[in-house]
Amino acid sequence: MNNSMINSSVSMHALQQKLDILANNMANSNTNGFKKKEASFEDVLTNIKNQPQGFRQQGRLSPLGFNQGWGSRLVQTQINMSQGPIQSTGNITDLAIQGDGLFELAIPTTDANGNQAFQTAWTRNGALHLSPDNQGSMTLNTEDGHYLVNTNGAPVRIPKNYRPEIDQNGNIFAYSEINHSAPPINVGQIKLVRVVRPQLLQELGNNLYTLPADIGDIQNVLQNVNGNPMDGADRVEVMQGYLEQSNVNMADEMTDLVMVQRAFQLSSRAVTSSDTMMNLANNLRG
Structure with missing residues (x-):
């Protein structure tokens, strides 16, 4: 399994948890005194991928090597105690x-x-x-x-x-x-x-x-x-x-929902592309 597939699959799991949180907030938009939940994420692991010395050219200011991520994970869900209407x-x-x-x-x-x-x-x-x-x-x-x-x-x-x-x-x-x-x-x-x-x-x-x-x-x-x-x-x-109403703002939740859905779609396409490339490599004939 290559880095692209690992990165995408791990991120999809975190995005699914974010979708669950957004769905719960939207479902309780009319619940008295409900306080919405907010998610925090962090990188699972980041390392530096070494590059050949041939990349070191005259005038290059950036050092050799590039950051390689392995997706993100949900750190915690925190209750937003802001006042509702x-x-x-x-x-x-x-x-x-x-x-x-x-x-x-x-x-x-x-x-x-x-x-x-x-x-x-x-x-x-x-x-x-x-x-x-x-x-x-x-x-x-x-x-x-x-x-x-x-x-x-x-x-x-x-x-x-x-x-x-x-x-x-x-x-x-x-x-x-x-x-x-x-x-x-x-x-x-x-x-x-x-x-x-x-x-x-x-x-x-x-x-x-x-x-x-x-x-x-x-x-x-x-x-x-x-x-x-x-x-x-x-x-x-x-x-x-x-009575205090829910502090869920449906406009904000819908905006976050669209962004998370697009990110989930991008990650799923990355998994599909990685699988296609691995299939091509396995079918190569010498």
């Missing part, structure tokens, strides 16, 4: 985040002994619903039944017949729907985290993120926002009655 819904259970923040969720699971346990996950999707629980109150849940968590690590609970009002810091006040003159009840604060290193987040599916088991100090990836005043670009705010 904010859309007003008027629904009191719809929440949007401004800034590089995430909502913390508790996913109900079972442990090895069959007892109920909770797995921690994070999301930007603030499309929530009020659902009754077994304690006579209402909880803020996602469409999949995951609990929104407060600063104490417990699910956010709203008393029945009360309407939640949430300020920009995530503080929740419950107003009575029966006695409108009754003072509001402070039922806690939504737990928010700011993403410090988005490249270390792992996708759990359904627009959820988690952390690797060997991450060590979680503060190196997710910084607790509650109780830590932040200003400027580090500030994270909650907007009630709004």
